[in-house]
Amino acid sequence: MTARISVRGFAVASATAVTTVGAVVGVASGSDQGSSSNDVEATAAEATLLADIPADQQTQVQTASLNQQADTASNAAEAKAKRSAEEAARKQAAKDAAAKKEKAQKAAAKKKAEADAKKREKLETQAASRDSDRSDKGGGGGGDSDASFPSKSSYSTAEVQSMAKQIVGSGQYQCFSNIVDHESSWNYRATNASSGAYGLVQALPGSKMASAGADWRTNPATQIKWGLNYMNDRYGSPCGAWDFWQANNWY
Incomplete structure (x- = not known):
């Protein structure tokens, strides 16, 4: 009832x-x-x-009000959760994109470094082959020290530069000089502690210069002749070698 x-x-x-x-x-x-x-x-x-007011009607009204409040709270919670999920997804997407970009940049840098290394290795192999050919034929245009440059126990920078001007010629001397400035600062005994490159033009290994003369360790003229032949064979001229050096910081 x-x-x-x-x-x-x-x-x-x-x-x-x-x-x-x-x-x-x-x-x-x-x-x-x-x-x-x-x-x-x-x-x-x-x-x-x-x-008389039925009590069950009052209960229904109260129940409806409570249900509405619960629905409102549930909708608000769902909306908040959705916003949080969207924000988390956005942050993760940005993080993934940054990681992907960094990975691509590293891969590109590695690929370029490998390509440059292969290119340099190829050029050095070709140069070594030419040096070997010249050695087999009796020297690469230099042979023994030029008689006009008598052997001495030591040479000043001015003396070495004077040799270079006579051997290289005025037309290509400045380009040759630019390379020597960067490679050895005109120190004919300069040795690279890391690679072992030696001399005015930093031949690697220094023994390559033996094709121009057995005194390659101590005679600047021998080193200059070898360096000039190397630049002519590989780049066409000292100025061609200097152009390449400016673009790559090596030659």
Whole structure:
């Protein structure tokens, strides 16, 4: 059976209150007490006619309100979770893109370094082959030291540069000089501690210069002749070698 909340008590109390007030007013005004009683009874009757309020209806209203609040909270939580997931996905995508870019850059740098190394190795192999050919034929245009440059125990920078001007020629001397400046600073005994390259033009290995003369370790003229032949064979001229050096920092 459906439980009901009765309002009869409220109606009776109201009627009683109205009766009391009407009696007092009737005595004061001299109005007919019977008429007042009728009004009170009518009011009480109207109050009695109020339908009893079913308790289950109140429960339904409360339940609906709670459900709505729960739905609102659930929707807000889902929206927040969705925003958090989207932000996390965006950050991860940015991180993945940066890692991919870095990996591609490293791969490109490695590929370029390998290509440069192969190119240099090929050029050095070709140069070594030419040096070997010249050696087999009796020297690469230099042979023994030029008689105009007598052997000495040591040479000043000015003396070495004077030799170079005579051997190389004025047209190509400046380019030749630029390379020697960078490679050895005109020190004919210069040795690269890392690679072992030797002499004015930093031949690698220094023994290559033996094709120009057995005194390649101590005679600048022998080194200059070998260096000039090397630049002519490999780059066409000292200026061609200097162009390559400026682009690659080696020749």
